[in-house]
């Protein structure tokens with residue numbers, strides 16, 4: 001018994017350490033979760049007078065597809081992002097930091113409504129935050 005107990009303990013420890021943490025993609029609800037976040041964000045943008053004008057000439061179906069691809073890709077999901085770079089896609093729109101903050105505020109509201117954990121929300125926001133340099137004042 002004395003020799004078996006440490007062995008069992010070691011095996012249990014190994015099993016625990018090999019149990020993977022859910023990826024951010026999984027924490028966001030996988031493909032259906034990201035589809036719901038994207039749709040929710042589009043609805044919020046549509047109602048937000050601070051930023052809706054930027055999308056007046058945008059092909060919304062294409063934007064929806066590319067945004068979902070990008071959220072899937074950066075959160076570790078099995079998707080390829082097929083859109084343009086953030087810099088080229090946002091050039092000429094005169095997007096300010098206030099516009100950027102408005103969009104992020106909408107995204108947080110949507111994630112809150114979808115009951116995404118605060119930890120997962122923060123992980124996604126941390127991935128998006130550095131993009132502001134490529135999106136604003138272009």
Ligand code: HEM
Nearest residue numbers: 051054055058059066067070083084089095099100103128
């Ligand atoms: C974290 C922030 C953002 C992310 C991740 C993001 C992501 C994207 C993606 C993936 C696209 C499609 C790229 C393509 O057309 O190839 C796009 C396009 C676009 N984004 Fe953003 N975006 C962000 C912030 C903003 C903000 C703050 C605004 C304005 C308030 C904005 C306005 C637009 C517009 C108008 C388009 C469509 C451009 C067109 O019609 O060709 N985006 N964005």
